[in-house]
Amino acid sequence: MSTAERPLDEYSTRVLDVVDAIPAGQVMSYGDIAEYLGSGGPRQVGRVLATYGGGVAWWRVIHADGTPAPGHDAAALSHYQSEGTPLRSARPPVRVDMRRARWHGR
DNA sequence: GTGTTGACAATCA
């Protein structure tokens, strides 16, 4: 035990579960995840990732316009190039090609 | 209980 991870609520667990389900090379927007879950909002998803996102592929969760999270754009870019995520802009402002990279639950 | 803030989104200038 140990690892003292923060107390995960059911909603947070659900968000992390969805993020963990996103395949490499694809991404989802905060609003998409919120809509996929059917509750909460994009801000709640962002909050969960900002707090508990350390254990999931947070770089696969980006804004609706295809830009990665603030302060992590450089790290996210490395992951995108490593996973082959379709990019519209390979240098800041980093932009993911949402038209191709957007992933829906399936 | 009110007001502010936030890894948001969409629209307008």
Add this chain to the structure above:
DNA sequence: CTGATTGCCAACA
């Protein structure tokens, strides 16, 4: 692209 504005929902002081 930047900035302002509105809507949305929850956490926090």
